[in-house]
Amino acid sequence: xxxxxxxxxxxxxxxxxxxxxxxxxxxxxxxxxxxxxxxxxxxxxxxxxxxxxxxxxxxxxxxxxxxxxxxxxxxxxxxxxxxxxxxxxxxxxxxxxxxxxxxxxxxxxxxxxxxxxxxxxxxxxxxxxxxxxxxxxxxxxxxxxxxxxxxxxxxxxxxxxxxxxxxxxxxxxxxxxxxxxxxxxxxxxxxxxxxxxxxxxxxxxxxxxxxxxxxxxxxxxxxxxxxxxxxxxxxxxxxxxxxxxxxxxxxxxxxxxxxxxxxxxxxxxxxxxxxxxxxxxxxxxxxxxxxxxxxxxxxxxxxxxxxxxxxxxxxxxxxxxxxx
Amino acid sequence: xxxxxxxxxxxxxxxxxxxxxxxxxxxxxxxxxxxxxxxxxxxxxxxxxxxxxxxxxxxxxxxxxxxxxxxxxxxxxxxxxxxxxxxxxxxxxxxxxxxxxxxxxxxxxxxxxxxxxxxxxxxxxxxxxxxxxxxxxxxxxxxxxxxxxxxxxxxxxxxxxxxxxxxxxxxxxxxxxxxxxxxxxxxxxxxxxxxxxxxxxxxxxxxxxxxxxxxxxxxxxxxxxxxxxxxxxxxxxxxxxxxxxxxxxxxxxxxxxxxxxxxxxxxxxxxxxxxxxxxxxxxxxxxxxxxxxxxxxxxxxxxxxxxxxxxxxxxxxxxxxxxxxx
Numbered sequence: 001x002x003x004x005x006x007x008x009x010x011x012x013x014x015x016x017x018x019x020x021x022x023x024x025x026x027x028x029x030x031x032x033x034x035x036x037x038x039x040x041x042x043x044x045x046x047x048x049x050x051x052x053x054x055x056x057x058x059x060x061x062x063x064x065x066x067x068x069x070x071x072x073x074x075x076x077x078x079x080x081x082x083x084x085x086x087x088x089x090x091x092x093x094x095x096x097x098x099x100x101x102x103x104x105x106x107x108x109x110x111x112x113x114x115x116x117x118x119x120x121x122x123x124x125x126x127x128x129x130x131x132x133x134x135x136x137x138x139x140x141x142x143x144x145x146x147x148x149x150x151x152x153x154x155x156x157x158x159x160x161x162x163x164x165x166x167x168x169x170x171x172x173x174x175x176x177x178x179x180x181x182x183x184x185x186x187x188x189x190x191x192x193x194x195x196x197x198x199x200x201x202x203x204x205x206x207x208x209x210x211x212x213x214x215x216x217x218x219x220x221x222x223x224x225x226x227x228x229x230x231x232x233x234x235x236x237x238x239x240x241x242x243x244x245x246x247x248x249x250x251x252x253x254x255x256x257x258x259x260x261x262x263x264x265x266x267x268x269x270x271x272x273x274x275x276x277x278x279x280x281x282x283x284x285x286x287x288x289x290x291x292x293x294x295x296x297x298x299x300x301x302x303x304x305x306x307x308x309x310x311x312x313x314x315x316x317x318x319x320x321x322x323x324x
Numbered sequence: 325x326x327x328x329x330x331x332x333x334x335x336x337x338x339x340x341x342x343x344x345x346x347x348x349x350x351x352x353x354x355x356x357x358x359x360x361x362x363x364x365x366x367x368x369x370x371x372x373x374x375x376x377x378x379x380x381x382x383x384x385x386x387x388x389x390x391x392x393x394x395x396x397x398x399x400x401x402x403x404x405x406x407x408x409x410x411x412x413x414x415x416x417x418x419x420x421x422x423x424x425x426x427x428x429x430x431x432x433x434x435x436x437x438x439x440x441x442x443x444x445x446x447x448x449x450x451x452x453x454x455x456x457x458x459x460x461x462x463x464x465x466x467x468x469x470x471x472x473x474x475x476x477x478x479x480x481x482x483x484x485x486x487x488x489x490x491x492x493x494x495x496x497x498x499x500x501x502x503x504x505x506x507x508x509x510x511x512x513x514x515x516x517x518x519x520x521x522x523x524x525x526x527x528x529x530x531x532x533x534x535x536x537x538x539x540x541x542x543x544x545x546x547x548x549x550x551x552x553x554x555x556x557x558x559x560x561x562x563x564x565x566x567x568x569x570x571x572x573x574x575x576x577x578x579x580x581x582x583x584x585x586x587x588x589x590x591x592x593x594x595x596x597x598x599x600x601x602x603x604x605x606x607x608x609x610x611x612x613x614x615x616x617x618x619x620x621x622x623x624x625x626x627x628x629x630x631x632x633x634x635x636x637x638x639x640x641x642x643x644x645x646x647x648x649x650x
Contacts, residue, residue: 008330009379011327012375012376015330016379020445036441037441053335054338055335057339084342085338087405088406088407089406089407089442090405090408094435095435095439098432098435098436101462102426103420106419106426120416134477136503137546139552139556141505141506141553145422146461147419147422150422151419151422171579176577176619177578216582291619295618296617297617297641298638298643301642319620320636321621323636
C-alpha cells in the first residue's frame with residue numbers, strides 16, 4: 001500500500017492480467033477483453049501502448065512485445081512475443097485473504113453439501129495463494145453469508161434460462177406448513193432485501209411469488225415449462241401488494257411494532273400523539289395477519305375491521321390457555 | 325499517470341523474470357536507469373522494487389557468486405511468480421463466483437474480483453454476471469477495520485485509543501494484532517497488548533479516532549495454534565445464545581424443527597387436541613419470543629422460565645389498554 005504514483009502500479013497490475021488473458025484466449029475483441037477484465041476500453045488501449053515499449057532486455061526490435069496495431073485499429077487485440085508473461089501473477093496476500101475469508105463465510109452455516117463444495121474450492125485456492133496470506137487470522141464468524149440460498153438462486157436462474165419446470169417444497173408461514181408443487185419459473189427478483197422466484201404455480205393455477213428463504217427444497221426437472229411468461233409483470237411495489245382479493249385493515253402499532261412499516265408495504269401511516277402509529281395495509285390472508293399480530297403481541301391491535309381484531313384476541317387467549 | 329514509469333516497472337519485471345541467474349544491480353542500472361544519477365537511481369530502484377513487491381511480485385535478492393563479491397543481484401523465479409494451474413469443477417467455479425459477492429466492503433470486494441480476473445486470465449471461467457441476486461452481508465463498516473486487516477497481514481504493531489464498554493476513560497493502546505474476528509455482527513481485534521503484557525480483545529467500534537501502524541512489518545509472530553475466533557469468543561462478552569425447550573403440535577412449527585438440535589415425538593403436551601413433540605433449540609435469544617408467539621396455540625414454552633414468562637406476559641397484554649403496560 002505505497003502512496004506513491006498508484007497509476008503506474010495499477011497499470012502494471014492490469015497488464016499482468018491482460019497479457020495472460022490474451023495468451024489463453026488468442027485474439028480477442030477489445031470490448032470483450034474490457035468486459036472480462038473490468039477495464040474501460042479506452043484505458044485498455046492505453047495499457048496496450050505501454051506493452052509496445054516493453055520486452056526482453058537488449059533493445060533489439062525483436063526483443064519487444066508485439067501488439068498488432070492494424071488489428072487494434074479494427075477492434076481486435078493480438079499480442080505476441082510475450083510468452084514469459086503467459087501466466088497471471090499469484091494471488092496477493094490481500095486477494096488471497098479476501099477470497100478465502102469470503103469462502104469461509106459462505107461455508108459457515110451452510111448445509112453439508114454446500115460445505116463440501118466450499119472445501120474443495122478452498123483447498124484449490126489456498127494452493128494458489130502467495131505465501132504470507134493471513135487468511136486464517138481473519139474470522140468472518142457466522143451468518144455473514146447465506147451460501148445455501150445463493151446456490152439455490154443460481155440453480156433456479158439456470159432453470160429459468162433453460163425453461164425447465166421446478167418441483168418446489170415451500171413453506172407457507174400463514175398456514176405453518178410445507179407443501180409441494182410444480183412451478184414454471186419465470187424470473188428471480190429482489191425486493192426489500194429478499195429474493196423471490198416469480199413463477200406459474202400449477203397447484204394454484206396462477207402466477208405466484210416464492211420467497212427463496214422459504215424454499216425447503218427445489219428440484220429442477222427435465223420437463224419444459226408449459227405456461228409461458230406471457231405477462232410482463234410490473235416489478236414495482238404493486239407486484240407485492242394489492243391483488244383483487246385483499247381486505248383493507250387498519251392497525252395501531254406501539255413503538256415496539258413500528259418496524260412493520262419498514263418491512264411490509266403499507267398504504268398510509270398516521271402518527272398519533274401517544275407515539276403510536278395508525279397504519280393502513282392490504283391483507284390477502286387473515287391467517288397471515290393473525291400470526292403477525294401474535295408475533296407483535298401486545299404491541300399491535302386491530303382498529304378495523306372488528307372481526308379481524310376478534311380473531312386475533314381469540315388466538316391469543318387460545319395460546320394463553322395452554323399455560324393456565 | 326506516468327507511462328514511462330509503467331514501462332520501466334514492467335521492463336524491470338521482465339528482465340528479472342527471464343534471467344535464470346541473479347541480475348547484478350549495475351546491469352539493471354545500465355539497461356533501465358541509464359539516464360539517472362547514482363542517487364536518483366538508488367531512490368527510483370528502491371521504490372520500483374517496493375511497488376512490484378506490493379503487487380505481489382516475489383523479487384529475490386542474492387549474491388551473484390564469489391566473483392562479484394558483495395554486489396547484490398536480483399531475480400524473480402517464474403514458479404513463484406506465476407499462478408499455478410487450477411482446475412475448477414462447475415460447482416467450485418459457482419461458489420467462487422458467489423464469494424465475490426460476500427464482502428460489503430469496497431476494497432475487499434474488489435480484491436475478490438481481481439482473483440476472478442486472474443482465474444479468467446488463466447482460462448478458468450467463473451461467471452459472476454448471473455449473481456447480482458445475492459446480497460452481500462459481510463460488512464466491515466468500522467473505520468479502523470482496514471488498518472487492522474493490513475497490520476494482521478504484515479504483522480505490524482498498531483497504536484490506537486480505546487474506550488472500554490461501560491466506561492468513558494480513553495486509554496491509548498499498543499497491540500501486536502494476531503487477527504480480526506467477526507462475532508455477533510461486530511468485528512474484534514485479538515492480540516498481544518504491549519502495555520498490559522497479555523492477550524486482549526478489542527471491539528473495533530470502540531476504537532476512538534484512527535488506528536496507526538507503527539514500526540516495521542514482521543515485528544512479531546502469532547503464537548502457534550492461535551485460533552482467532554476462539555480467542556475473541558473467549559475474551560469478548562458472552563453471547564446471547566440460549567437453550568430453549570419447546571413443545572410443538574405434531575406437524576406445526578416447521579422452521580423451529582429445522583433449527584432444532586433434538587426432537588422427541590409423542591410427548592405429553594398441555595392439551596389433548598393433537599399429538600405434541602418436544603424440540604430443543606440453541607440459538608440467539610433475540611427475537612425468539614416474537615417467533616414463538618407467532619405460532620399461537622401451536623407451540624408451548626417449557627424452558628427457560630424467563631422466556632416462558634415473557635410469552636405469558638405478552639399474551640396477557642393482548643386486548644389490554646393500548647397495547648398493555650409493557
